Amino acid sequence: MTISAGKRLSARDRLLAASDELFYTEGIHSVGIDRVLERANVAKGSLYYNFTGGKDELVEAYLDNRHGVWKATVEAGVSKQTDPAQRILAVFDTLGELLRSRTTAAAHS
Template structure:
């Protein structure tokens, strides 16, 4: 008796195609017909599973958000020192920027040409609030006198590494950023 593998659902195939195409080429460049063809589904399947392209874009970005959070969690898991956790976030970034197919920040890419109230902009804000809160929480836990200032500087360094890794094709940018973050953390006064 042979082993049978279950074919992914139409929703899964649409999300997989959206993840590949949107990330590689852009959410505003890739049309519905191309997604349907790439996913190998009927047009009705798209509208059965999603209310339209915006809903599919939102699901694509939610998946990217979930994977990014999981990657950071993997890198901080088992660490007890909040300073080490802050530095581990840059290790998670290094893993991302050195992975095959790295094409920059999915949220920034998607929202670059989007309206301020678009699903792309909402997804980017959702991620940014979570990320900012994480940095602030860890900086507070570490006992910095100005945790918001420390978190803001780390976020700026992180964003610079994301941009440099993509624009300058500089995969070591995340490691340089980690060194800079370490300097910020060592210099910042603690209570």
């Protein structure tokens, strides 16, 4: 999820997009909240307005979103197959595509 200059995202969405970029590429413990705020271009008050638990709640939302995206992607890959054996293989094929796309994106950022 890249923070774009096109349609203006809400502060919450910008925080989630920034955390997705930074936490995924550098690790949750390596990224301080000030870097997330800077990347999202929001004030600290916006963080606590949207995530009253601060970084811990932001991390929880980040992980929930990441899981949701991965789950939906795998389910979509599996649903394209009708043969039971191909459905099982589709799980691994889809996960491989997800990992390759994130690794490629991280290498170019």
